[in-house]
Amino acid sequence: MLDARERLAVQLGGAAGTLAALGEHGPEVMARVARDLGLAEPALPWHTSRVRVAALGSGLATLAGALGKIALDVVLMAQTEVGS
Numbered sequence: 001m002l003d004a005r006e007r008l009a010v011q012l013g014g015a016a017g018t019l020a021a022l023g024e025h026g027p028e029v030m031a032r033v034a035r036d037l038g039l040a041e042p043a044l045p046w047h048t049s050r051v052r053v054a055a056l057g058s059g060l061a062t063l064a065g066a067l068g069k070i071a072l073d074v075v076l077m078a079q080t081e082v083g084s
Contacts, residue, residue, distance in 0.1 A: 007052060007056065008039055008056065009039055009042035010033050010034040010037055011045070012030050012034075013030065016045070
């Protein structure tokens with residue numbers, strides 16, 4: 001199973017994701033920020049490829065479903081009709 005930091009990428013590059021504001025050092029700054037934060041360095045800006053964001057959402061939805069199932073089981077077993 002992958003850690004979220006291995007899946008998520010740093011977002012640095014301005015509104016269009018071109019790194020234009022950083023000039024010629026843009027790719028180097030992006031790589032350094034990604035390394036310092038422990039995040040992946042993206043090949044494309046997140047808004048052009050939303051697969052990483054969708055994968056995170058899917059994983060969180062699955063986790064919420066599993067935790068909801070556990071919570072419902074606890075509530076049902078706390079009923080007095082079941083415990084006797």
